[in-house]
Amino acid sequence: MAAIRFEILGRSAVTGARVGRVETLHGGFDTPAFMPVGTKATVKGLLPDVVAGTGSEGLLNNTYHLMLRPGSGLIAEMGGVHRFMGWDGPILTDSGGFQVYSLSDARHIDEDGVTFRSHVDGAEERLTPERSVGIQNELGADIIMAFDDCPPAPVAGDGDAAAVDGSGRARHGVAAAEYDARNLAAAARTRRWLERCVAAHGRGDEQALFGIVQGGVDLELRARCAAEVAALDLAGYAIGGCAVGEDYRTMMEIVSHTAGMLPADRPRYLMGVGYERDLLAAVKAGVDMFDCVLPTRNGRNANAFTPTGQIRVRNAGYARDGGPIDAGCDCLTCERFSRAYLRHLFMADEMLGPILVSLHNIRHFQRLMLDIRRAIRDDSWSLVERNWPVTVSPPVSSDS
Numbered sequence: 173m174a175a176i177r178f179e180i181l182g183r184s185a186v187t188g189a190r191v192g193r194v195e196t197l198h199g200g201f202d203t204p205a206f207m208p209v210g211t212k213a214t215v216k217g218l219l220p221d222v223v224a225g226t227g228s229e230g231l232l233n234n235t236y237h238l239m240l241r242p243g244s245g246l247i248a249e250m251g252g253v254h255r256f257m258g259w260d261g262p263i264l265t266d267s268g269g270f271q272v273y274s275l276s277d278a279r280h281i282d283e284d285g286v287t288f289r290s291h292v293d294g295a296e297e298r299l300t301p302e303r304s305v306g307i308q309n310e311l312g313a314d315i316i317m318a319f320d321d322c323p324p325a326p327v328a329g330d331g332d333a334a335a336v337d338g339s340g341r342a343r344h345g346v347a348a349a350e351y352d353a354r355n356l357a358a359a360a361r362t363r364r365w366l367e368r369c370v371a372a373h374g375r376g377d378e379q380a381l382f383g384i385v386q387g388g389v390d391l392e393l394r395a396r397c398a399a400e401v402a403a404l405d406l407a408g409y410a411i412g413g414c415a416v417g418e419d420y421r422t423m424m425e426i427v428s429h430t431a432g433m434l435p436a437d438r439p440r441y442l443m444g445v446g447y448e449r450d451l452l453a454a455v456k457a458g459v460d461m462f463d464c465v466l467p468t469r470n471g472r473n474a475n476a477f478t479p480t481g482q483i484r485v486r487n488a489g490y491a492r493d494g495g496p497i498d499a500g501c502d503c504l505t506c507e508r509f510s511r512a513y514l515r516h517l518f519m520a521d522e523m524l525g526p527i528l529v530s531l532h533n534i535r536h537f538q539r540l541m542l543d544i545r546r547a548i549r550d551d552s553w554s555l556v557e558r559n560w561p562v563t564v565s566p567p568v569s570s571d572s
Contacts, residue, residue, distance in 0.1 A: 176315065176380035176407045178203075178439050184548045188432060188458035191548040194230075194439055196262045196314035197378060198254055201229035203439065203460040204544055206451065206537045207264060208467060212237050213247070213257040215534075216468050217527040220259045226503065226531065227538035230262035232463040235307055235317075236271035236299075240292050244310035252312030264463070265313040267304045267369075267384075270412070270444065273322040281321065283361070301368035309375045317410065317443075318369040320384040323358035325417025326351035345417050355388040358413075359397045362386045370404060380407030382441060388413055389422055391429050398433040409434040410441040411459070415450075420566070424453050431458040447567040448477075448540055448560060455544055456553075467537055471530030474518045475569075477537070479560045482569045483511075485529060489571075490515045503535035504528075 180192040192203045201207075208215050208223060211234040215223050223231070233253055238244060250256045253263055272279055272286045279288035285300030304319035327345030346354050366383050373381050383401040387394035401409060411430050414423050427442060431454070434440050441461035442454050451462055467477065474485040476497045483490075483497065496506035497514070505514075505528040517525030540560060547556045557564050 174380075174407075175376065175378055176439075178408070178437070180437070182549050184456075184553075185551050187456040187548075187553070189455045189544075189548045190458065190460070191545050192439075192460065194262070194460075196380070198263070198314050199229070199261045201262055202545060204451075204455045204541055204548075205230060205461050206541050207232045207461065207463040208534050209234075209463055209465045210257065210259075210263075211465075212241070213253055215530075216472065217523070217530055218468075218534075220257065222531060223259075223534065224261065226535040227542070228534060230264060230314075231259060233257075233263055233265045233311065233313060234268075234271065235265050235304060235311070236268035238265075238311060239268065239299075239307045240290050240297070244307040248310040248312065254312065262315070263313040264315040265308045265311055265317065266443070267308070267317040267319040268299055269304070269317075269320045269384075270322050272299060273324070281361075283364075285319075301365040302372040305369050305372040305381075306374070309373070309379065312375075313379060315380045315382060315408065316373075318362075318366045318381060318383050320362040320365060320386060320412055321358040322413050322416065323351075323355045323386065323388050326389065327417065351388070352390070355386075355390055355393065358388070359386045359393050362412075363397065363400045366401060366404065370406075382406060382408040382410050382439075384410045384412040384443070385430055385434070386413045387426075387430075389418055389426065391426070394426060394430050395433060398430050402433065402435055406438070408439040408441060408461075410443050412443050414442065415445050420450070423450070424457075427454050427459065428457040434458075447562075448537075449563045449565065449567070451537075451540065452544060452556065452560075452563040455548070467533035468530045471533045472526040474514075474525065474529065476514075476529050477533050477562075479562055481562050481565070482567070482571075484569060484571050485511065485514045485525070486518050487515070487571055497529070497532050498536070501532065501535060501539065503532045505532040505535075 177195040180190050182191045207230045210231045301319040308316035324346045326348045383406045385398045387397045439460045442459045475482045478498045490511040493511040
């Protein structure tokens with residue numbers, strides 16, 4: 173078979189949503205799909221079989237982190253990342269571009285690539301389109317991403333400043349007066365780098381290469397970039413540069429504007445997003461694939477997702493609460509453990525607490541995706557919104 177095969181199995185009659193199936197050499201996954209993030213070839217704290225038990229069919233690995241430690245060459249020697257981490261399902265690797273972007277105070281971009289300092293040992297490193305693809309070829313993921321230039325969001329002020337994105341993470345921004353030129357340069361560079369990635373890809377029969385659409389908050393530039401990227405016959409297409417500091421309304425305007433411009437017969441992937449309402453809105457716009465660190469990052473910090481909002485497991489009010497995180501959830505955590513016990517684990521600094529809440533959070537997102545896929549087939553969107561109030565509200569804690 174080809175490196176990837178995508179089949180659309182159904183479409184919504186009232187939105188742009190579609191339900192389908194992606195098949196790779198390491199198995200397939202139903203779409204719309206949510207991929208947990210296994211940054212360093214592990215979903216933190218969870219055995220691969222446990223992750224699979226949540227309904228997760230594919231994972232994301234991080235090229236930047238794996239190139240630094242243990243190195244893609246070593247992973248190739250060990251039989252590739254699937255064997256290395258004990259995961260036999262589909263794996264997608266990002267290109268490293270976003271992580272390099274987030275090191276804005278310690279990197280230099282030029283036409284050939286990016287020079288930066290390793291966060292591990294401070295050594296100078298260099299990533300180019302060719303090296304990024306070569307590293308991903310060595311890792312052996314089923315889906316690999318083109319190396320792109322991700323522009324920061326515009327912020328008020330005269331210099332580089334921190335902005336907070338849709339995942340609650342601080343990201344670097346650029347002064348509004350400088351934004352247009354930086355954004356235009358990034359979109360053009362992303363297109364040029366994509367051509368180099370295509371030329372460098374050495375395992376096209378085994379690994380599917382996706383291109384990335386940039387353009388920031390400029391809708392006209394997004395359209396131009398989408399047309400240029402779609403002109404290349406790629407296995408799939410991604411929307412990048414979202415959740416980097418723009419507000420929710422702007423992000424969804426970008427996604428809605430861009431998704432329909434991408435080839436309808438290929439998977440569409442929204443990178444690094446996000447909260448439940450982000451996912452639902454993007455699915456309605458025609459997006460098929462998602463990844464985000466929220467389930468595990470929040471789980472490690474004692475924040476549990478529920479259909480009505482997050483709860484803070486450390487809250488004193490749960491000290492004698494014998495109920496589960498979510499009575500409607502079928503995960504191991506909710507079937508066997510109380511909020512009181514989970515709170516105890518966090519207060520006692522026991523590692524089982526982050527493990528159990530991370531497990532629940534991933535299952536929460538997979539249950540949501542199950543209901544979204546049913547909604548597409550039946551056009552039962554009101555049922556999703558009724559059963560998942562958090563999809564129609566900003567992400568807030570239900571404790572507040």
